[in-house]
Amino acid sequence: MCRIGAIKSLNYIHPSQALLLMQSQQKGHDNSGFAMVMQDLGGIFEGYKHLPTLSLACTDEGLKLAEDMLHAAGFQRVLQWVPETNPQPGLDIIAMPNYVFETFDYPKHYKKATDQEKEDLLLDMRLKLRTALEEDEMGFVYSFWPDVVTLKEIGDPRDIGTYFNLWEPDTKFTARVITAQCRQNTNYDIVRYAAHPFFLQGYTALANGENTFYQKNKEMQRKLHRGYIGFESDSQCFLYTLHYVHRQLKWPLSYYKHVVTPLPFETIEKRDDAQQLLAIRQSLSHLEINGPNTIIGVLPDGTLFTCCDAKKLRPIVVGRSADTVAFSSEVCGINEILPDRDWETDIYPHEREIVVIGNDLEVQRWKQ
Amino acid sequence: METMKIHDVTPNDLPWKIRYDASRCTLCGSCTAACSFRAIAPKVERRRMVFSEGDFPEPKQRFSAVPVIRQVNSVTNYCRGCGICEKVCPNDAIAPVRNVDTRHPLVVRCLAGDSIKRGGRKNLEATVRTLDKLRVGRISQMTDPSLDAQRHTFDLLSPFGRILPAGKLPLKVNAEGKLVPDGQAPPVRWIYPVIIGDMSIGALSWRMWEGVAMATAYLNEECGLPVRMCSGEGGVPVRLLKSRFLKYMILQIASGHFGWNRIVKAMPHMVEDPAGVLIKIGQGAKPGDGGLLMAQKVAEHIQAIRGVPKADLLSPPNHQGLYSIEESVQKMFLSFNAAFKFRVPVAIKVAASSTSVSVFNNLVRDPYNIVGGFFVDGIDGGTGAAHEVSLDHTGHPIVSKLRDCYLAAVAQGRQGQIPLWAGGGLGRTGDLAADAFKMICLGASGVFTGRLILQMAGCVGNDMGRCNACNTGLCPAGITTQEPALAHRLDPEKVAQNIVNYFLAMDQEFKKLMAPIGNSALPVGRSDALVSTDRGVAERLQIQYVC
Structure with a gap:
């Protein structure tokens, strides 16, 4: 079973916190991988929040190809950060030769472009890079978006932390929102892209579960948006539905829950908004999820949320202190990073709510 | 000597x-x-x-x-x-x-x-049914738990009506961040995924029809199962048209338009809208052939309901005046959607055919969004009367055809927009829940069944030529006859009781099929839940082959 976690803080936090959050839950996962998405970046990236950062794991040829393509498209590099690695013998990690985080300025002719145009450009560029680097597994493009970096690796999370020197806190590599997951895909092939969290145009999602409507979701989503690709994991469907509902349809986040786990018909009938809820249910029945799931999501504005399947078959705990909120599959993870919090205020969300953390860290519980 | x-x-x-x-x-x-x-x-x-x-x-x-x-x-x-x-x-x-x-x-x-005429069903099929080569093989184990058929709740309803893509829903976000209606969408009814198929009040004895209608009302009002019954072509008793029970009836119109004079005249007096309108283009048991009610069965009350003399009543094989899909769409649009002021979903029923996907594509791409269901009827369906040569030698099986239609919708990202309903020999072994469930996994929103309802009522016919005399008006079970002495062999209350009990049993069985695959909502199109022990079937239906 996957273990998932998320930290959102008023201060910039180092990924070592995410490693700690996940490390104590290691009996619940199989130490087969570690992946995280950092958003609202601090440290060396803090001054470049409006510019896209490429997160890339690749070979030397892959790096050259990617940079050539970006330059040809008019992107100009303004920052490169290559994490220092610590390749000790005996580490359980199957690392790619290069990990690069590069920030680019937009092509000159995009100076006056709208946000929408820029966002489309970034997506199309990432998709092009991904396709180009797929040959001979030259590289994996995890994200290309402002204020976001992504790291995914196969191996023991502890050793991955050691390899990337992530156990030692510093102020260079930090973020206000970090989502993390410890496990490689076990349902399907081991593919680097298959590790959660998944990222698309500012939206992040990760899940602990099994989406038994995977095929239905996948068949529907493929035709909805050019960015809905891959499907290496059944959990990618959660991200694409989030992106579709919130960004494409422009519906408020509360309706995400109505799409993925609609209320029973007899409950809908008694509500004032029955007409809308029925319309949503019938038009998006192929995006409904089934099976045991807990989802954690992040919106482009940094809002963090979690919700569960309609039968509440997978766990999640929300713990908080004055300046930090943490989500974790198991409470031991939160105990690790917020040992002094008032555990009586921990929230164990139920199957009909979304727990939402805004940027002021106010915790809201939205009843479906 | x-x-x-x-x-x-x-x-x-x-x-x-x-x-x-x-x-x-x-x-x-x-x-x-x-x-x-x-x-x-x-x-x-x-x-x-x-x-x-x-x-x-x-x-x-x-x-x-x-x-x-x-x-x-x-x-x-x-x-x-x-x-x-x-x-x-x-x-x-x-x-x-x-x-x-x-x-x-x-x-x-x-x-x-x-030519030889008879009723009943096709009698030539000797091979194992395709549906019996399918198993629900994706069982929840370890990674995702099975549900509990007794304890958990299940949503066993299917849509009947045209469904808009989400981006075209008439909804807008108001100042409080809530979605509110902003215009009109086509009517959609959520109903039980098994419709009692279209058998006319002429084909059935009045006692049989009454028993079925009684069962439908009981299932709705006492058992909480929103089962709908289709009238068949031949009208509806005026008393029912003017009653609140009309909401459980899907009114059928076919090429003979029998009974519609009365329906139209009753409209000002209706206290409820009907559940839907089903335009019958063709029937799976005798595709390309119209309805046939032999004069022997045109009793006085049938003459009154249909407004006809005692004579053989033949519905033409085609709707007169419909020469293209565009035209038929317009006529449906003008007549039936408008007749009930766009409050009642209108669907069509066609016989499965090599051309079904083309027909379906035309309808699903229709920009007026008025076709609220595509009922595909396969070769194994039953009929009240037909020429034996049509019954035995024409038609197309339902399983692959339904799948083709669904996959055609998937290829266009339009799955679910016109709900697919499948029929034609489903429940032939007596186990409708299993057949229906497999069809749903292959992409049907639901199924319809007629012949099985007759068998619940006591029909003694079978697929090997036993009885099959529905056309004669001499049904020995009192089901498809208008002879008072024969009709009185049938107890309408017992008919209703059998149907109700069968549906209750089937409802349990649906849950026993959904629980092991861990689904609490109908797995429409979840073909990954199915496996086949036959390589040809697996390949054709695009599901996993197992051995």
């Missing part, structure tokens, strides 16, 4: 022979009274008996006249094998036996110069 006449019809020319044991018969007359086909009759036989009375053998002979029951040698009053004689005989003295050497198909055509 008479000269033998080879052309005389004798029992060995007929499809069934009567086995009769004179030594057990008490001549009570029950069998001859009960045989609705007049296929058996009392007769006197001359018998010779040899006996001896003295101490020594001294054979003598005596002749006597003995009353017996004999089979009628006729191609009109021939035995259909219904077995009613056997059912009523107190002494087990009589029963029909299948005649494997029958010359019936030849003899009837040669004598009558007319």
Whole structure:
């Protein structure tokens, strides 16, 4: 079973916190991988929040190809950060030769472009890079978006932390929102892209579960948006539905829950908004999820949320202190990073709510 | 000795022979009274008996006249094998036996110069059904838990009506961040995924039709199952049209438009909208052929409901005046959607055919969004009356056709926009839940069934030529007849009870199929839940082959 976690803080936090959050839950996962998405970046990236950062794991040829393509498209590099690695013998990690985080300025002719145009450009560029680097597994493009970096690796999370020197806190590599997951895909092939969290145009999602409507979701989503690709994991469907509902349809986040786990018909009938809820249910029945799931999501504005399947078959705990909120599959993870919090205020969300953390860290519980 | 006449019809020319044991018969007359086909009759036989009375053998002979029951040698009053004689005989003295050497198909055509007609179902299929080569094979184990059919709740409803893509829903976000209606969307009803198929009040006896309608109302009002019943082509009693129970009825219109005069006249008096309108283009059991109600069945009340004299009622094979899909769409649009002021979903029913996907594509791409359901009817469906050659030799199986339609929708990202409903021989083994569930996994929103309803009511026919006499108006079970004496054999309340109980059992069985695959909502299109032990079937339906 996957273990998932998320930290959102008023201060910039180092990924070592995410490693700690996940490390104590290691009996619940199989130490087969570690992946995280950092958003609202601090440290060396803090001054470049409006510019896209490429997160890339690749070979030397892959790096050259990617940079050539970006330059040809008019992107100009303004920052490169290559994490220092610590390749000790005996580490359980199957690392790619290069990990690069590069920030680019937009092509000159995009100076006056709208946000929408820029966002489309970034997506199309990432998709092009991904396709180009797929040959001979030259590289994996995890994200290309402002204020976001992504790291995914196969191996023991502890050793991955050691390899990337992530156990030692510093102020260079930090973020206000970090989502993390410890496990490689076990349902399907081991593919680097298959590790959660998944990222698309500012939206992040990760899940602990099994989406038994995977095929239905996948068949529907493929035709909805050019960015809905891959499907290496059944959990990618959660991200694409989030992106579709919130960004494409422009519906408020509360309706995400109505799409993925609609209320029973007899409950809908008694509500004032029955007409809308029925319309949503019938038009998006192929995006409904089934099976045991807990989802954690992040919106482009940094809002963090979690919700569960309609039968509440997978766990999640929300713990908080004055300046930090943490989500974790198991409470031991939160105990690790917020040992002094008032555990009586921990929230164990139920199957009909979304727990939402805004940027002021106010915790809201939205009843479906 | 008479000269033998080879052309005389004798029992060995007929499809069934009567086995009769004179030594057990008490001549009570029950069998001859009960045989609705007049296929058996009392007769006197001359018998010779040899006996001896003295101490020594001294054979003598005596002749006597003995009353017996004999089979009628006729191609009109021939035995259909219904077995009613056997059912009523107190002494087990009589029963029909299948005649494997029958010359019936030849003899009837040669004598009558007319095509053979019958009711029932196709009788030529000897192979294993496709649905029996499918299993629900994706069972939840370890990674995701199975649900509990008794404890968990399940949403067992399907849409009937045109569904808009989410981006076209008339919704807007208000100042409080809530979605609110902003315009009108086509009507959609969420109903039970099994519709009681279209059997007209002329095809069925009034007692049978009443029993089915009663079961429908009971299932809705007492059992909480929103089951809908389709009227069939032939109208609806005016009393029902004006009652609140109309909301459980899907009104059918077919090429004969029978009964619609009354329906239209009743509209101002309707207190409820009907559940839907189903435009019948074709029927799976006799594709390309219109409805047929033989004059024998056009009783007085049928004449009144349909506004016709006592005569053979033939619906044309085609809707007169419809020459293209565009035109048919416009006519549906103008007539039926408008008739109920766009409050009632309008669907169409077609016979499965090699061209079904083209028809479906045309409808799903129609920009007016007015087709609220695509009912595809396969070859194994039943019928009240048809030419035998149509029944046995025309048509297309339903399983791959339904799948093709669904995959055509998937390829366009339009799955679910026109709900697919499948029928045609489903539940043939008596297990409709399993058949329906497999069809749903292959992409059907739901299924419809007619023949199985007759069997719940007590129909004695089968797929091997037993009875199949719905066309004659002499149904021995009182189901497809308008003869008062026969119709009274059927107890409408018992019919309703059987149907209700069957649906309750089926509802349980649906849950027993959903729980192991861990689904609480109907798995429409979840073909990954199915596996097939037949490579050809697996390949054709794009599901996993297992062995």
